[in-house]
Amino acid sequence: MMLPLKKAGRFAIDLLFPPRCIFCENIVPPGRQVCPKCARKINHNTCGLTSVQADGKKIPCAFLYSYKGIVRDSILQFKFHGKKTNASWYAEQLAEKIKTAFPDARFEVVTSVPLSKNRMRERGYNQSELIAMPLANFLHIPYAECLRRIEENRIQHFLGKKARAENVRGAYLPFGLMAFGKCVLLIDDIITTGATLAECSSMLFLGGAKSVYCAVVAHSEFNSVEKKQTL
Ligand SMILES: [Zn+2]
Structure with a gap:
């Protein structure tokens, strides 16, 4: 009714x-x-599968689009210019992608890459959480915060591949008990080198996760990363 x-x-x-x-x-x-x-x-625009390595395991990561053209423009608006309404559309599309990319996975909890307190204060919202929450609704799976960002690190966009991995090491910790013993779906907006998702996946395992899958809106070629607009 x-x-x-x-x-x-x-x-x-x-x-x-x-x-x-x-x-x-x-x-x-x-x-x-x-x-x-x-x-x-x-x-x-391309959509497909990639993966990250965490704790010696290959963690699959589904992505909807290449980070280019109108997709890139819309994500920049969403992430840096307050266009939060885009989130529900990304979530709906990504939920459909996840169903086809991981038909056998039985997700028990959805979570997202957290922001530091400082970044949250600056931006006012966590773009990954804004996508992950309605996405969890579309998939009929509970959403929970399972990670915390514990220190402000340098902005990833200006760093090389190796430096990116070092930059995120120790920046996240498991949070709460919702990941314990569960199959976790980890959501972020963009994957570039995969360093952030790899570190977050490791921390989910540290928090007791049984298995981890990742899904993002867009896959960015490392060399084509925006410089100016991502500050
Ligand atoms: Zn249009």
Whole structure:
């Protein structure tokens, strides 16, 4: 009974304040978040699987898109310019990707890469958590904070591959008991070298996780990482 009412409410709000495409800002029909033109463009964008190494294990990581073009622009808006509404769309798409990428996985908890307190204060939100929470809803799995960032490290974007791994070492710790004995799905916005996801996966194992899978919105080629806009 509640669901149709909620949907009708959403529809009415969309009519009053027409939704805009998260990529090009053009008005889209009620209930949509992406215009047909942008949908066609991103359908041609790559999605696939990569992996990171943690505790001698190969941790699979599903990604939706390459970090380029309109996808990169939308993530920069989302991450650095407060366009938080993009999160629900990324979450919905990524949830579908996860179902096909890991058909046999039985996830028991969804978590996200945490931000330091300073970064959280600056930005006001954790972009990975904003994606992971609705994603957990789409997959009908509980969301829980399972990690904490314990120190501010240098911004990854200016570092080489080896320095990135060293930079995140010791920056995270397991938090709470929700990962203990569980199959954990770890969410982040972008994977570049995989250093952050590898370290976070290790910390989830330290916190007792039985297995870890990762999923991100976009896969960035290390050499094409944005410099200026990521400060
Ligand atoms: Zn568009």
